[in-house]
Amino acid sequence: MNALHGPSPRLGIFGGAFDPPHLAHVALARAAVEQLGLTELRVLPTGQAWHKARTLTEGTHRLAMAREAFREVPHAVVDDRELRRAGPTYTVDTLRQLKGEFPRAELVLVIGADQAEALDSWRESGEILKLATVAVAARARPDPDALPFDTTRLPGARVAAVELPSMPVSATQVRARVAAGEGVGHLVPPGVASYIARHHLYTKT
Numbered sequence: 008m009n010a011l012h013g014p015s016p017r018l019g020i021f022g023g024a025f026d027p028p029h030l031a032h033v034a035l036a037r038a039a040v041e042q043l044g045l046t047e048l049r050v051l052p053t054g055q056a057w058h059k060a061r062t063l064t065e066g067t068h069r070l071a072m073a074r075e076a077f078r079e080v081p082h083a084v085v086d087d088r089e090l091r092r093a094g095p096t097y098t099v100d101t102l103r104q105l106k107g108e109f110p111r112a113e114l115v116l117v118i119g120a121d122q123a124e125a126l127d128s129w130r131e132s133g134e135i136l137k138l139a140t141v142a143v144a145a146r147a148r149p150d151p152d153a154l155p156f157d158t159t160r161l162p163g164a165r166v167a168a169v170e171l172p173s174m175p176v177s178a179t180q181v182r183a184r185v186a187a188g189e190g191v192g193h194l195v196p197p198g199v200a201s202y203i204a205r206h207h208l209y210t211k212t
Contacts, residue, residue, distance in 0.1 A: 010046050011109040018105060018112040019048035020139065022089065022098060026064050027203060028076035029181055029195045031174035035144050036080045038171045039117045043142055047084055048117070049105070050077050054089040054096040066090040068208060075198030099131040102138040114139040117169065120146065120156035140165040146173045185209035 011018055019039055025032065040048050052069045063069065070087050077083040088104065089096045102114055116139040118126070123143045126132055135141075141164050145155035153173075158166045176194050184191050186209055192200050203209060 011112050013046075014111070016046040016109065016112045017044060017115055018109055019043065019045040019115045019117050019142070020051065020098075020101065020105065021048055021117040022051040022053055022101070024063055024178065025050075025052045025069050025073045025076070026178050027069070027072045027181055027195055027199050027208070029176050029178060029199075031176045033076055033080060033196060034174060035117065035119065035169065035171055036077055036083055038144070038169050039115075039142060040080065040082050042169055043115055043117075043167060045082055045115065046112070047082050048080070049084055049086040051086050051089050051101060054092050055094060064208060068202075068206060072199050072202050075202055076196045078198070097130045099129070099135050099138070102135060106138060115142050115167065116140070117142045117144075119144050120153070123156045123158075123161065126161065136161070136164045140167055142167040142169050144169040144171045146171055182209040186211050 010016055021036055021039065023032065036048060036050065039045060050073055052066065052073050054066065070085065070090060073085045077085055089101060098116070102116070106114060116135065118141065120143065123141070129135060141161060143156055143158055143166060145158065145168060158168065181191050181194050185203060191203070
């Protein structure tokens with residue numbers, strides 16, 4: 008029997024563009040699994056992101072990079088449902104789907120500080136707070152000088168904390184370095200670096 012159908016499972020949901028996934032993403036996934044006692048962590052590359060001004064890299068590439076990045080994170084499963092969904096991707100729809108599939112599971116939405124600050128702008132944010140516990144990595148920001156997120160800014164939410172040191176790395180930084188012909192081996196997992204090079208992603212030509 009799938010452990011998610013057993014007694015009191017905790018199902019983590021970790022979404023993002025993962026364009027590309029970097030070491031801070033992997034560190035957050037590991038910390039969430041370990042600190043929150045997750046039965047499973049679903050890693051969900053976003054489909055058509057309603058809040059992104061730029062066009063994302065093709066979903067097949069982002070899915071493949073996510074599988075490379077999270078393959079060694081215990082209990083992590085890369086889930087492609089948002090890439091298969093037509094139209095804009097909304098977290099509330101994913102949470103509803105997962106709750107329908109695993110009705111016994113406690114859903115735990117894993118987000119960084121910047122996402123937490125924008126949560127009230129997400130579609131049906133109130134419903135998100137009803138469906139899931141929000142696990143915030145308060146210091147997970149690309150800017151090392153930024154203040155940690157204050158979880159009291161989510162009144163009425165079930166909030167958990169994920170302790171993670173500030174890691175000054177962002178996908179924007181990775182893409183810029185690749186475009187400039189600079190190395191990114193210190194910013195992304197080795198498999199992701201190889202995939203980017205092999206498929207000539209983020210280059211100017």
